[in-house]
Amino acid sequence: MKTKIIKIDKDNVDRALIIDAVNIIKNSGLVAFPTETVYGLGANGFDENAAKKIFAAKGRPEDNPLILHVYSVEQVRELVEEIPDIAKKCMEEFWPGPLTILLPKSNKVPNIITAGLDTVAIRMPENKIALELIKMSNVPIAAPSANISGRPSPTSAKHVIDDLMDKVDMIVDGGETGVGLESTVLDLSGDLPMILRPGGVTKEDLQKIIPNVTIDFAIIKEDANIIPKSPGQKYRHYAPKSEMLVFSGDIDKITDAIIAKAKEYMAIGKRVGIICTDETKEIYKDGLIISMGSRRNNETIAHNLFNTLRLFDEENVDIILAEGVEPSHLGIAIMNRMMKAAGGRIIKV
Structure with a gap:
């Protein structure tokens, strides 16, 4: 065709x-x-x-x-x-x-x-x-x-x-x-x-x-036994080609945890991608770093999320470490997509 x-x-x-x-x-x-x-x-x-x-x-x-x-x-x-x-x-x-x-x-x-x-x-x-x-x-x-x-x-x-x-x-x-x-x-x-x-x-x-x-x-919960009544409920969705981890909690603890985890992966030769926000972008010194926008504007983050995941695919990273957002209002939808993209792998800090 x-x-x-x-x-x-x-x-x-x-x-x-x-x-x-x-x-x-x-x-x-x-x-x-x-x-x-x-x-x-x-x-x-x-x-x-x-x-x-x-x-x-x-x-x-x-x-x-x-x-x-x-x-x-x-x-x-x-x-x-x-x-x-x-x-x-x-x-x-x-x-x-x-x-x-x-x-x-x-x-x-x-x-x-x-x-x-x-x-x-x-x-x-x-x-x-x-x-x-x-x-x-x-x-x-x-x-x-x-x-x-x-x-x-x-x-x-x-x-x-x-x-x-x-x-x-x-x-x-x-x-x-x-x-x-x-x-x-x-x-x-x-x-x-x-x-x-x-x-x-x-x-x-x-x-x-x-x-x-x-x-x-x-x-907010991965369950392989769900009978899906709507799209997006049962299967892993929105997934990049590489492994992905999402970090949730206080933003200062999130950045510390991502920096530490990035060093671990790079020490064994892994190519690391970091999904961050405008407020934290300058904190990270290693890895491929892409901001989704300001943490004060979830509309921008939502708009950029899937494109950001595809950009990391183009760069052939081995692991994506992603900052979570506050799970309220539109942030619930953003975290839902992140959770699905990561196959449920969320690290609470």
Whole structure:
């Protein structure tokens, strides 16, 4: 397969350029496209054969559900049994945007999309290219992140090209994504509203509408026996090619621990990468050092995290030592991704 690459200005979307991508979607093909979170690998959400191509291209286990992307609330109605009032309020407040809502599915949604579960995950992306692609295709678009399964999610077209070139029909280059982390997944299918995956819409944001919303324990605990209700719950995700350790606790103790650990690894000939922040960058004297941004701005850290992991891949480091952040608000999502990338290896200091 030869992948076609097209560039589209996300602020001035040329509908004529999207037509080829629409035709690919309608003919059971795969299109990688930008959203405001990360790049997605899209296929017709009603087409079982197209969905199978997503799993094949990514090397993704078929028990890992896919998210359906829509361009309107009206489009949701054919995908679910009903839209409860609380879901309507969340859609009004957070759509379009980085919030995925889990609801009991209708019979129209293929089982391969939901991994055989009776719930379906749906969101309306904020990116204008994504919305236009979905609207012109006139079908919900199933789209996990456009990367090889388990690798850091793609926040630029270059990342998609690195992973999926000649494995998909088209890559739409719409520049860098904004949020940089996948959407928050909110389960509204049962009696207790629960966050299954943290993201750009935080627990604190949701509590303004849903005071009793909780966070699933799987977010902060590795468990191989979890039956995933949403993407990102069961398998190691976002992983760089090298080993990774995350350090959490007081920042002064974190920097001391990373300096000591870096010396240990370098003493045995290992090439060390250090993920730090602007406030600590000058403290480190050895290793390949990359800052994700200021510790006072988690939005910047979230935006830069996956790109930072890929930069270390390009430098062929043997071990990555990463500063954790305070696990509150958006920091919960950042630490969730770091924990997954490190395979659960967090050192508390």
